[in-house]
Amino acid sequence: MKTADMETMEKLARLGLYPTKDTLPFWDALLAGSLVTCRCAACGRFRQPPSGFCPGCRHTEVVWQRSDGVGTVYSFTWARHAFTPGLRDRVPYVIALVELDDAPGVRLIANILDAGEDQVRVGARVVADHRNAAEARIDFVLRGEADD
Amino acid sequence: MTDQRVAIAGVGQTTIWPRGQSAPLTEIDLTCQALTSACADAGIPVTDVDGFAFYRGGVDAGLLAQTLGIKEITFCASLSGAGGGSAGTLGLAAAAIRSGMATVVACPMAFQQIGTRFGAAYARDGVGGGPLYNHAAPEDDFLRPADLVAPAQMFALITQRHMHKYGTTREAFAEVATTFRDNARKTPGSLMTKPMTRDDYFNARMISDPICLYDCCVESEGAGVVLVTSLERARDLRPTPVEVLASVHGGEGDWGQGIMWLNMPDEIFSSSGHRGVARRMYERAGITPADVDVAMIYDHFSPMVLLQLEDYGFCGVGESNDFVLDGNIRMDGAIPVNPNGGQLSNGYLIGFSLVTEAVRQVRGEGANQVPGAEVALVTGGPAALPVSGSLLGAVR
Numbered sequence: 217m218k219t220a221d222m223e224t225m226e227k228l229a230r231l232g233l234y235p236t237k238d239t240l241p242f243w244d245a246l247l248a249g250s251l252v253t254c255r256c257a258a259c260g261r262f263r264q265p266p267s268g269f270c271p272g273c274r275h276t277e278v279v280w281q282r283s284d285g286v287g288t289v290y291s292f293t294w295a296r297h298a299f300t301p302g303l304r305d306r307v308p309y310v311i312a313l314v315e316l317d318d319a320p321g322v323r324l325i326a327n328i329l330d331a332g333e334d335q336v337r338v339g340a341r342v343v344a345d346h347r348n349a350a351e352a353r354i355d356f357v358l359r360g361e362a363d364d
Numbered sequence: 365m366t367d368q369r370v371a372i373a374g375v376g377q378t379t380i381w382p383r384g385q386s387a388p389l390t391e392i393d394l395t396c397q398a399l400t401s402a403c404a405d406a407g408i409p410v411t412d413v414d415g416f417a418f419y420r421g422g423v424d425a426g427l428l429a430q431t432l433g434i435k436e437i438t439f440c441a442s443l444s445g446a447g448g449g450s451a452g453t454l455g456l457a458a459a460a461i462r463s464g465m466a467t468v469v470a471c472p473m474a475f476q477q478i479g480t481r482f483g484a485a486y487a488r489d490g491v492g493g494g495p496l497y498n499h500a501a502p503e504d505d506f507l508r509p510a511d512l513v514a515p516a517q518m519f520a521l522i523t524q525r526h527m528h529k530y531g532t533t534r535e536a537f538a539e540v541a542t543t544f545r546d547n548a549r550k551t552p553g554s555l556m557t558k559p560m561t562r563d564d565y566f567n568a569r570m571i572s573d574p575i576c577l578y579d580c581c582v583e584s585e586g587a588g589v590v591l592v593t594s595l596e597r598a599r600d601l602r603p604t605p606v607e608v609l610a611s612v613h614g615g616e617g618d619w620g621q622g623i624m625w626l627n628m629p630d631e632i633f634s635s636s637g638h639r640g641v642a643r644r645m646y647e648r649a650g651i652t653p654a655d656v657d658v659a660m661i662y663d664h665f666s667p668m669v670l671l672q673l674e675d676y677g678f679c680g681v682g683e684s685n686d687f688v689l690d691g692n693i694r695m696d697g698a699i700p701v702n703p704n705g706g707q708l709s710n711g712y713l714i715g716f717s718l719v720t721e722a723v724r725q726v727r728g729e730g731a732n733q734v735p736g737a738e739v740a741l742v743t744g745g746p747a748a749l750p751v752s753g754s755l756l757g758a759v760r
């Protein structure tokens with residue numbers, strides 16, 4: 217493994233993340249403030265999380281495709297109960313599943329920041345927000361345009 | 365050809381304690397209590413048990429054998445996964461009996477939550493939770509950045525999608541919670557016995573929208589065991605053997621790790637992950653949902669009862685809201701569900717209290733008995749694969 221990768225792994229371990237060769241490019245890009253998605257080099261199918269085999273054709277090579285981070289809320293929940301002491305200062309927060317426009321088949325488990333109680337809904341348009349990139353957080357904000 | 369049918373000859377269950385209160389008893393104590401009472405119930409000497417079928421890892425078989433003086437173990441297997449397998453251990457046991465690998469198979473479940481809470485199963489800070497978090501699984505990393513730590517939050521995501529897609533409402537979840545509470549009140553030993561009205565339900569604090577406190581099962585401890593043997597032997601042992609009509613496990617690959625994956629295709633996302641298992645279960649038993657008299661449905665979270673009612677064919681996909689609100693799951697409804705109060709109000713043994721109650725209902729021995737029940741469905745948890753489902757029937 218390259219020295220740069222080792223450094224990234226150590227940084228991620230401090231955040232409680234333990235990537236492998238298959239997931240490291242995702243986290244590496246996230247730390248640098250961008251989203252990439254994992255796509256089969258043979259059949260073009262996207263998959264999430266990134267893994268060593270394409271579930272469609274079993275091919276092992278992937279293409280990392282940069283995403284512009286625009287997507288739609290597939291489902292969401294307002295987490296209100298602090299299940300662990302560390303979450304007491306976090307609640308309430310929005311956990312959402314976000315489908316990316318430019319990577320059909322990828323659903324990211326994310327937070328939606330700056331959202332009011334009644335603003336988050338299934339079908340809401342969102343865009344990736346990288347203010348917390350150094351913590352490897354997957355964040356989105358509402359885009360403020362109507363959909364569905 | 366010899367009779368290939370298998371049956372449940374005995375059932376045993378400990379007290380169900382609130383979380384942390386079964387101490388100073390240990391998990392092996394709880395298991396042995398339930399196992400010896402199941403053997404007494406069946407009239408089978410403990411030393412005749414030669415097989416064990418577990419799920420979610422189960423109890424240490426060697427420790428069980430040395431503790432109880434088991435003569436020889438000839439079959440020992442566990443379904444992989446977690447609570448999804450609670451109804452499927454019966455199928456493992458049946459396979460062992462049919463193949464001749466064992467003659468009396470015990471299916472035990474014992475559960476304590478000392479120092480750990482399943483409510484925060486996927487948390488990784490270790491404080492107050494985290495028993496299911498796997499540091500060696502890179503796919504679990506994707507739950508972390510959004511602080512998705514609890515099964516309640518995961519099932520909230522599935523439920524919210526179902527509500528969006530089909531117009532399902534919290535009124536239906538309230539109907540599930542209040543119906544089961546009523547049932548628990550008629551079942552001695554239930555943990556939650558305070559009456560619950562619709563208003564009580566809607567006044568409960570929100571845990572993770574749309575799942576409120578009363579949508580969550582009660583964290584508890586205890587053990588249960590059922591003994592599976594050939595129908596022929598079971599008939600000799602007791603007047604009311606309960607036949608295992610079918611017990612299947614597994615599930616469609618598209619469900620995969622389910623709540624830990626959350627990338628299931630849309631057609632299956634807002635389901636319980638049980639559709640494939642349900643189809644095979646009915647096929648193997650040669651019966652239909654209309655033949656089921658009582659359903660023990662895995663209720664870690666009340667919305668998942670609705671999704672299983674759909675997947676097990678009691679109503680169409682997307683129709684469970686109205687089906688439930690029409691009173692169909694009540695004791696006098698079309699398909700009474702969880703007459704013991706289920707895991708929401710009676711107690712949570714990772715699905716096994718539903719298995720033992722299914723046996724009691726078919727025997728006609730339920731504390732809150734569905735009159736004349738001859739066929740019972742019992743389901744394993746909507747969880748990562750494998751999930752499972754079983755049909756039990758009275759022997760005529």
Ligand SMILES: [Zn+2]
Pocket residue numbers: 256257258259260261270271272273274275
């Ligand atoms: Zn492919």
